Amino acid sequence: MITTANGVIMELRCITKRYGRTEVLQDLSLDIREGQMIAIVGANGSGKSTLLRILAGLTAFTGGTVRRLPIDNRQFRVGYAPDRLPALRFTVREYLNHMAAIAGLDRSASGESIDSWLERLHLNAENTQMRHFSKGMLQKVNLIQAVLRQPDLLLLDEPHGGLDPDSRDDLAALIREERDRGATVVVATHDREWMRQSAPVKA
Numbered sequence: 215m216i217t218t219a220n221g222v223i224m225e226l227r228c229i230t231k232r233y234g235r236t237e238v239l240q241d242l243s244l245d246i247r248e249g250q251m252i253a254i255v256g257a258n259g260s261g262k263s264t265l266l267r268i269l270a271g272l273t274a275f276t277g278g279t280v281r282r283l284p285i286d287n288r289q290f291r292v293g294y295a296p297d298r299l300p301a302l303r304f305t306v307r308e309y310l311n312h313m314a315a316i317a318g319l320d321r322s323a324s325g326e327s328i329d330s331w332l333e334r335l336h337l338n339a340e341n342t343q344m345r346h347f348s349k350g351m352l353q354k355v356n357l358i359q360a361v362l363r364q365p366d367l368l369l370l371d372e373p374h375g376g377l378d379p380d381s382r383d384d385l386a387a388l389i390r391e392e393r394d395r396g397a398t399v400v401v402a403t404h405d406r407e408w409m410r411q412s413a414p415v416k417a
């Protein structure tokens with residue numbers, strides 16, 4: 215999948231991030247390689263979400279450089295599940311169709327993929343607006359929108375938040391499948407135990 219010799223798809227060098235006077239990230243350097251599973255573990259407020267948003271290209275950093283290496287002359291696809299989705303006035307299908315359209319996916323293929331994910335994650339509240347969803351239901355929609363475009367780099371921020379035990383198993387299977395497909399997965403969590411038990415780590 216990746217054309218660089220050493221498999222690096224993203225290079226961060228000496229990244230700093232400040233919000234006003236508060237320095238959240240300091241001199242952070244990191245190489246992200248094809249097929250890696252990376253856990254960003256830290257306490258509340260330590261800057262995990264900030265780092266994921268920088269990786270997603272959604273937050274500007276204050277200093278340092280980020281280099282994204284192309285795959286076969288194209289930018290690699292990023293899937294990003296933030297730590298929570300807003301409670302929107304869309305139904306789940308309206309929202310996922312919308313996200314698929316933004317990603318430039320073919321309507322009929324993405325429709326089938328959405329059907330299959332809704333069934334797999336037992337999300338059957340088709341006609342209810344997402345603002346009435348529970349935290350766990352919203353989290354499932356969040357995960358689906360992140361994997362719909364078959365990302366090369368999948369960024370998951372506290373992905374187990376709000377999920378019941380069976381759904382956590384579904385999440386572990388989802389991560390495993392994404393890795394088997396060749397995706398690089400970066401997970402931010404403050405829960406070391408969940409990471410140890412649920413995140414399938416491949417050598």
Ligand SMILES: Nc1ncnc2c1ncn2[C@@H]1O[C@H](COP(=O)(O)OP(=O)(O)OP(=O)(O)O)[C@@H](O)[C@H]1O
Pocket residue numbers: 233238256257258259260261262263264265297404
């Ligand atoms: N947009 C922002 N403006 C100002 N400060 C911010 C902003 N976003 C985050 N912060 C601050 O930056 C610090 C790191 O926040 P961040 O959300 O990245 O941490 P986190 O490790 O993901 O925390 P948690 O585990 O609680 O989700 C916190 O002190 C937070 O208040």
